[in-house]
Amino acid sequence: MTLPYPCQSSDHTVARRGFLGTMAATGAGAIVGGLGAFTQPVLADQLKHQQKRLVIWDMHGGLSQLESWDPKPGTETGGPFLSIPTSVPGIHVCELLPETAKQMHHLCLIRGVNTKEDDHGKGRYKVMTGRKQVPGASDPQIGAVAARTLMPEDYALPGHIVISPGGGGGRSNDASYLGPRYASVSLGGGKPPQNSALPDNITVEVDAARQEMRRRMNERFLTRRRTSIAEAYGHSYEQALQMMSQRDVFDVSKESTQDQERYGKHDLGRNALLARRLLEHGTPVVKVTHSNYDTHHENFNFHIEQLGEVDQAFSCFVADLADRGMLESTLIVVLSEFGRTPRVNYRYGRDHWSKAWSVVMAGCRIPRGATYGETNDKGTEVIDGEVDHANLFHTYLAAAGVDTTGSFNIEGREVPIADPASEPIHDILG
Amino acid sequence: MTALIDSLDPKQAHVVSEWKQDRPLNGVRIDPLARYVVGVSENAVASRFQLSDGTRTAMAGGYQGWGRALAYSTEGRYVITGSTDGNITWWETASETPAVVRSVVAHKGWVRSMHNSPDGTLIATGGNDNVVRVWDAESGERKHELFGHDSHIYSVMFHSSGQWLLSGDLKGTIRQWDLATGMEMRTFDAKKLHTYHGGQRVDYGGVRALALSPDGKTLAAGGLHEAPNPFAGVNKPLILVFDWETQEVKQECTTDAVERGVIWRLAWLADGSLMGVSSGTAGILLFWNSEKNGDFHRFKLPNQARDMDLHPDGIHVATAHHDNHVRITRLTAKVKDSG
Secondary structure, eight states: OOOOOTTOOSHHHHGGGOOOOOSOOOSSSOOTTTGGGOOOOOOHHHHHHHOOEEEEEEEETTOOSTTTTSOOTTSTTSOSOOEEEOSSTTOEEETTOHHHHTTGGGEEEEEEEOOOOOSHHHHHHHHHHSSOOOTTOOOOOHHHHHHHHHSOTTOOSOSEEEEESSSOEEEOSTTGGGOGGGSOEEEETTOOOTTOSOOTTSOHHHHHHHHHHHHHHHHHHHHHHOOHHHHHHHHHHHHHHHHHHTGGGGOGGGSOHHHHHHHOSSHHHHHHHHHHHHHHTTOSEEEEEEEOOOOSSSHHHHHHHHHHHHHHHHHHHHHHHHHTTGGGTEEEEEEOSOEEOSSOOTTSOOOEEOSSEEEEEESTTSOSSEEEOEEOTTSSSEEESOBOHHHHHHHHHHHTTOOTTOEEEETTEEEESSOTTOOOOGGGOO | OHHHHHTOOGGGOEEEEEEEOSSOEEEEEEOTTSSEEEEEESSSEEEEEETTTOOEEEEESSOSSOEEEEEEOGGGSEEEEEETTSEEEEEETTSSSOOEEEEEEOOSSOEEEEEEOTTSSEEEEEETTSOEEEEETTTOOEEEEEOOOSSOEEEEEEOTTSSEEEEEETTSEEEEEETTTTEEEEEEEOGGGEEEETTTTEEEEOOOEEEEOTTSSEEEEEEEEEEEEGGGTEEEEEEEEEETTTOOEEEEEBOSSSTTOEEEEEEEOTTSOEEEEEESSSOEEEEEOTTOSBOSEEEEOSSOEEEEEEOTTSSEEEEEETTSEEEEEEOSOOOTTOO
16 A cells, blocks of 8 residues: 555655756746646656756855956955956956966856845855745755756665765755755765775675565555655655765766876865766766855965966866866856955955845856946946846856746645746846 | 153054045055055055145046055155055155056966165065065066065065065064175074964964164064954964064064954054054054053054054154054154144
């Protein structure tokens, strides 16, 4: 006997059919439950080829837009750095990004971001969920939403990976109502997931036997008390086994020495190279965090340090994805919780500034070698092409082929994929 | 002059002049003939103030970015600015409207520190390319290129003998160079002035100031330490006082006078005391002697201070401030003509 899910939802069953995106998404006729997020069934090979991926570079703490994507040299807010030309005539970036400047023809700079939230936590919530934080509510982060919509049902490994410079491993709670399957698995310090190696005192044969026993007991349990939670529990075991058998996917040392040199012998270099490796192995969603940019004091010294690493690793990453043809199917997003104040304080620092800052995208449907939006000459306000967190959230997903007018069916309740009061930046979705 | 020096009394310090220009200042230097004080600031315009009356002359068109450092050639004929575009720029110090004599690309990245040799024939520069360079102060010819540091050069200083050059970096290494050969002679360990913050993953601190005592027996290196939160500037000022011969740290000068302080520059006074300028919760002049590690006197300035220079008379100090002002402080009791 198979008992229905308590929520009576078809969501859990349709999930098995796969949610692989295609290039052609439409806004009409979206089917509640997620299938409507994509429009055309395609063959498995094509799906594999066209499977969209999302990689987020999370510049934790508030990257200064003036020291990166929207420099204002020679103004009272511009700071000490110069701007430099890029591979796209007419587009300049800060001199701290000389290698990235050479990859500008792949990038799109969104320079008119106004998220109206200068608090770290609240700003991060807005940027990562596309929604304003409401007391008592919890929304899934972009990575979880992308995993939910982009991850093939039969994908064996964790589909949502966060690579951070330090910390431990384990699953995060960033998926909210989407459930733990879409929550991120952290690779703290770029190391493989915790406890993913077979203990020394257990042989492969012994392990196989005990897993078989677990499966039999699990099946027996499910025949009488089948619930989504129980199934997810079983799934997590199977995923863990797959992860153990493919542990090399998470091992950046398997990459060539040359690539390890190119990306840089620092945490971010290793983590960026690991991100490339994961994407090449089909991981749908990867987030690379770089910490930290909350530079209230000596902003310029610290941005030299941090962006030196970013420039090396990010430029290699973009160039490699382009060379491998992966930009067609991979959306790169560089974001932060906000930018930094145009005004330089007395400690050579910049404080929090959400009113006019920048996000970068590349790949999928995003135009290459472009800018969108503009700030005034001192960088204090957006004067053209203003967008907010909700617009960006829609755009990330839409660029990857997701119809963001669709909804998730969560235990019988329709929950919009993205804020229905907002919409993507249509001008940049090719 | 002797009479002035005899009147030196840091405990009587008081501001006698303040002159405003357009942007927050990063550095000041008084010319060797004590005619002018030149300041560099958070823009590409330096300012020359006449010490006698504060008349300001703007010096523009020499560089881009911000001015960071200053030095003079012999008898102050040229004032040389160092800037964040990596250039060093020569200006005729005393001309009515100082024009650019030449501009040389000195470093890849910022020029962070400059110093002129005691006779003014050489200048040294240190920058973000981790290289120290020595230049002919008249012709601009490069004389030495000194490699060895593995982090940004935060301070350079000629030894008073003119034989050696000292350079201090972000990671707390001070290197002594032989100017005759360009070879490194030895290093001083000032790693207490460096913090690597594992949580924020940044290097912080550095040897921000160097000063050799008039008798040549003591080297002071200033900066900061105890930095649990570099991004918020939570740290304390620290000066390591080395025995020149043995290289041992014989004193660690600290203060509780200012929170979040950092020593930007040091100078030895004629009475043997050491003066430092710090920013933090306030701009402040701090004074130490060999009797205790804590400061024996502190003089709070009207605004955050980022640099200072001791006048050739030994009793006046020029300071560079965030509120766009250059201030002159006199280290004696107030007198009618103290301006």
